[in-house]
Amino acid sequence: MVPHLVTALKGPLRELERRILEATPQIERWFRLEWQEHTPPFYCSTDLRNAGFKLAPVDTNLFPGGFNNLSSEMLPLAVQAAMVAIDKYCPDAKNLLLIPENHTRNTFYLQNVQRLSAILRQTGLNVRLGSLNPEVTAPTEVELPDGSRLVLEPLVRSGRRVGVADFDPCSILLNNDLSAGLPEVLRDLHEQVLLPPLHAGWAVRRKTQHFAAYRDVARRFAKLIDIDPWLIDPLFAGCTGVDFHERTGEECLASNVDSLLRQIRVKYREYGIDETPFVIVKADAGTYGMGILSVKDASEVRNLNRKTRNKMAVVKEGMQVSDVIIQEGVPTYETINEAWAEPVVYMMDRYVVGGFYRVHASRGKDENLNAPGMHFVPLPFATSCNLPDANASPEVAENRFYAYGVVGRLALLAASLELEKTDPDPSRYG
């Protein structure tokens, strides 16, 4: 099922998709050369927004948690891509330890863990699950909706290696975004590969660093296919030292909101876009759609009520927010059964392995759709992302998804540059 695009694709985006389709050989070769210089993260997912006039990533996740939402037709691609990745890090690996998030009662999330384990097992690895959750003190069986079971085991550190009982892994795959901080048990490991590295966790990572890297990637890519980089790149700014409770940093927020709105207005005029500009204010570190504000005027961040201030001050794992990103709002113009939808692209190693739509029936086109609740409806892509049809219109699903795959991979490349730049031990990246 392919979501309906409310606005007929016309104007700048249709032109962008046409350019992307025409330049397919140059684009694929460009990526091939980039991946000779840079190492992609083990896996990655990117939330995109298709505004009809602009197609841009709004969030890049280095611990993707929705593998269960990919269509099963696309799984062979994931297995093959995982084989390439494993080959790179640990070619003679027998054992892999997967460290999931701590919420052991979220069966949606645990289905993701199960799907991911199945993909990794199919590459020829023994996979076991080691939990950072202090409540997991013995092997704990969890039943999934389909009747199958997962076993979570307590981590065992012995010397400078980590594993679970009688299981010494060569590689450790984090599916836990480390919002709670860098765990002692994972530090200073000896001859064990940690994927992705610790500094990819939200204890260290910042969205502003990612989108700064993305801006560079987008500029180079835009030059390659001769487009305005704004068509694929959301404007952004950052404020540090913000305290929503104490109302510190309000001026920085307000002036950045104001300046971004002005820049967006200029761009909307340039392209004749009849929309009200908005910006998204959110924590610079963190995830799960917590602490996100959609703002249309600078005055709105000056007069936050107590409830909103409380909401903005704390994200996942009780982490206090002090760094904030202000990001150009990109409305979504895709709907499924009259609910707004946004595409999420999944990648392993350098390959797009699938995607799905996040759908939210009770949110608006200019709001965050990544909100917990019953209205969340995953919907897999109808076709793959690597088979555009140059003879068909840019609107057919294969071509729309190819463009999504290209922009998703731009964010992947940005994540790779970001991790290089923020690596505490840059020698590792040669």
Added chain:
Amino acid sequence: MVPHLVTALKGPLRELERRILEATPQIERWFRLEWQEHTPPFYCSTDLRNAGFKLAPVDTNLFPGGFNNLSSEMLPLAVQAAMVAIDKYCPDAKNLLLIPENHTRNTFYLQNVQRLSAILRQTGLNVRLGSLNPEVTAPTEVELPDGSRLVLEPLVRSGRRVGVADFDPCSILLNNDLSAGLPEVLRDLHEQVLLPPLHAGWAVRRKTQHFAAYRDVARRFAKLIDIDPWLIDPLFAGCTGVDFHERTGEECLASNVDSLLRQIRVKYREYGIDETPFVIVKADAGTYGMGILSVKDASEVRNLNRKTRNKMAVVKEGMQVSDVIIQEGVPTYETINEAWAEPVVYMMDRYVVGGFYRVHASRGKDENLNAPGMHFVPLPFATSCNLPDANASPEVAENRFYAYGVVGRLALLAASLELEKTDPDPSRYG
């Protein structure tokens, strides 16, 4: 659509499939380690026979010509695998020259060329078609059944490089099996990668060398999963210096046929198989199902009539047969609509990218199905080959196809060892 297995899967094969399923992690790791030592051919297809009691390759093609028969759902896998392969040989490649077979009027074959070109273009390459056919003296447009067009161009040699007009490729992909001999225009190339190498062509290659390499691979694999290697390996013998016209070498043929039939009988008794043993006599070099004889008694090769001798003496491109392989006949027990079918597995680099069934309504279960004519019905596999379901029975399609993919990859590995051994310049394989 999945062919019907005439014999319920029981006895040795069901046991074999069970072993393969249970040992999936060991098998995948074993392949991973093998591919660290050996380079897979760029692409490869293998004809398998599922006899209910035995599952074995009977022919391995290094110039696969049926990419158009793969289901379109599996194409993304082929694109991804081709990306891996291109990365290995020519990471900064812009241009690839594809050299097809000479028969410019066979639209079935040309659809294969079109499909293969599309896969390669999607990896970011400019692909053009250079023909060895001396009749192609200028760019020649050929129309395909779907209305699209292919352009065949004459090869242009300049110095030690080959290309087509205004097109200097980094890599040259042969889809021509060189039955007519090693073409002068492709010899001694400078800094151009020829894939697969010249000695993979039938001018040099011998089936006996392939199956000798396969025997070694099958023995090691059988040890890994603790099975009798005969369950996956067809017995064979070779005769050189055969001249069917002059009736030279008849004694060698007869005694090898006799000896093989005796060995097969022993195995059939061991496993309680109630079948009449047969062997296949065919040219040791060559393809296209020409010059193939199904024999149940040694006397049959002693008293060949003139018509059969003529048929056996010459294969594709008028090549005279002097080397002959005598191979254990493996009956097929799969049928589609009451016609016998055999699976063909397609691989690129080290990955299974799909497969299809070759179906022939007017041939028997113990005959060669690779015969030209209107009864050839390609039928794509229903699911992929890399997603077995360990919790389901060995008979479900995913599991049968996984076993096919494993045995196909054993033949792929054998082809890699064979090419190493027959390489005139072994230093290239380091």
